[in-house]
Amino acid sequence: MRAVGSRILLLLPVVAVFVLFLALPMLTVLNESFRTFEPGRIGSVAGAPLTTNNYTELIHQAYFRYFAQTYLLALCASLLAIIFAFPISYYIARLAPPWMRKASVSAIIGLMFLSALVRVYSIQLTFGSAGILSPIMSAVGVNTNGRTYIYVVIVAGLLHYAIPMSILILIGAIQNLNPRLTEAAQSLGASALTSHLTITIPLCIRGLVSAFLVSMTLGISAFVIPWILGRGRVLFISNLVYSRFSEVANYPSGAAISIVMMVLSILLIYVMSRLATSLDRT
């Protein structure tokens, strides 16, 4: 009995913080999402009637575009991230000499610690339409003001975080894989390429899905990256919530969008976990 008591005591502060600063606020948001919004006022009026308007209006075509943009660009970035990260992780986990390993891991963690603003700024500075490389881009015939280019730059911005994250996750996954398995495949006649395609990658499915999922969730939640690199023309859902709040003071709508976002994220995590379990053959 004493042991249980000490455990409860230890967890009390965390639980308090979570209830007070996360659970209750989220409930407030949920409540607000069902309130009517009157233009011109800030937020909903106390005692305003309950409504599902805030949700139903999201099905409108205009909103759909924002959701689609967010998810598709996040998807692109996440897929590219694991494709690029896997060879790098493999190299660091299995082939790199110790000093190289240390240096790479330091660089990767460093990139993750690096402020999102610095990354966004650097990308804007380098790839942006007024950036360093823009003369070269124009010379090659790339329209740096076109919508497609903005998409590319946003994906680049997402990749600057997704690739290091994916590398770290995949290093863990590869480290847990017995290297003798690949060697066994090769001793049985498979080329290195075949052995990796048939052995290494299938056995790392959990790690790949995990990396994909983390990149996806971060991509969907992205705020700074689309805000700066999107140049007002491409908006993510987070930006939508912010604009509801700051420009229009339509809190109920912002709340509704937030709830929808959360539900979709939970669904995504659930689906991907099931996928990982079904594909996992370890």
Added chain:
Amino acid sequence: MNILELIDVSKNFGGFTAVDSVSLEIEKGRVISLLGPSGCGKTTTLRIIAGFTSPDVGTVRISGNDVGRLKPYERNVGLLFQDYALFPHMTVTQNVAYGLRHRRTPASAIPSRVKQMLSLVRLDGMEARYPHQLSGGQQQRVALARALATDPQIILLDEPLSALDAKLRLELRIELKEILRSVGATTIVVTHDQEEALSLGDEVVVMRAGKIVQRGTPTQVYEAPADKFVAEFVGRSNWFLGSRPKGLGSYVTGDGLEIRAASELPNRQIGADLCVRPENIELVDNATAKTAVDRERNALSGIVLDVAPLGADVHVVVQLAGKTRLLAVRKNVRGTPGLVPGQPVCALFSASDVLVFHDQNAEVR
């Protein structure tokens, strides 16, 4: 006077009976080996004595006091963990002093006691080192010093020699016994290694499936095992399983070999398992064998299957008629004629060296 008394102690873990009605008394100053395979309950018994687990049923008395309700830190039991459990963030001195400090020894007395303990385990000069700076053998000595420092009434050693390589094991075994003797500690050594058990203990207690199966001196346990399990677990053995009695003093094995045995089972009707220790088997050529056979000796002919010279001993595997193989161990003494695979040979052993046990399978019939 009994330092330790376990009276009808039982412990269950969710349906699995780890310790089954175990009773044990240990006198002051004795070293007892608790021997058994993994899962036999020896570790659980150890943890019950130390106070990390409380028994479901039964009493635990240390020096006459019922300690059932006492926490580990309220008992004075020394414990040498299998992985030594040295505190990595403390020096050797701090490790050894830890128990003294927490049992309220006056601060002035601690340094001299630590020094005394380190001398006892021959680690003078290592006071300021950290565990990761010590070798495995040195770490074990520190762990021993730490356990002995508080002058505990009883010391528990959990697989003390298992982590060491063969040479070190022999050295430390001798030192360990000396140290324990000089301190006069009442000791329990828990192990699955029969060599460790036989060499360290004044007495050996064999456990199986939560129960004590036999208690005796190392010689008794080896030469007069209580049942087939003990005979097989302690030392090497050759078996003639499922033999049937035939006339007085002899049995017929499943392969039709006739074996003369000096000991008798209480109920001669039931079948028996016969056992001979490899070092009691002498291998001679068939000609010599004919003169050696008599009522007191067995002579079984066969072919040498494998010869493994292992330095001091030579292990020879002999294939007898039928399916039985015998392992004979002979000393590698100069002058003994060597054997080669394929050579016909005769295995000699006396009837008094044959151990006879009830064939448990036969009783079902």
Added chain:
Amino acid sequence: MITKRNTDALLAFFVAAVIAITAVFLLFPVIVTAFIAFDAREYIGPFPPTALSPKWFGRLFHDPYLWSGFKTSVLLAIAATILAAAIGALGALGISRMSPQWRDLVTTTFLSPLVLPGVIVGFALLMFFSAFIPLPVLPKLIAGHLVITIPYTIRMTLIGLTGIKETLREAALNLGANERQAFFTITLPLAKNGIAAGAIFAFAFSMDDVATSLFLSDFNTYTFPVALISLMRSKFDLTIAAAAVVLMALTVVLLFVLDRVLGLERVIGQDLYRA
């Protein structure tokens, strides 16, 4: 001819190419920014800079708007770090003593803010506070940062704790220490590396946060990233580059400390990033 040897050679080339391209892709913008921060020109001209000057750093330090934000950020990060480290460490200790089936559930719950968009956290807190508990800005910011950083402190402390064998605690109990003494003399000292690593992560991500802080800041009290981002949207000049370099230096310092405290290898060793 397509032999296995050829495909393997191609694979090796491809892998090398991927590594090279990615390295350049990730590092080039950062390096460019570092150089540009020293550009002597008044405008963003073609790379490389024609002349170097530290003047942008001067402008950075003399800009009251940015400077105020920096001070608030540091204060906020320190406060949030201390609280998050303490709360997270206690929580991790509690979790480590739970039975396995509860442990996963509880851990996932407390790590959930990692996947929550910062805007939602900020938005929710703002609504909650304005509706129920009016507070000045700084406590609100601290609350927001706690939600963001505690998952990291819990995670890193748990990683630190998995290294401590249970037999050490038992040895302490056996030698006469009661549960409280064993905790303070054995468990806590050995866990402090994990706790410190968590604190480092907390500090880094607190200094970095934009989305949540944006909601919770106001005209007078705002964080450094919030200040920078408004600057970025209005006037895209090189003062921001100087600020970026300052932040990069901070990152390097944090990396160094993290390595001394826990060792960078251990950060990746056990699944830190299980989603």
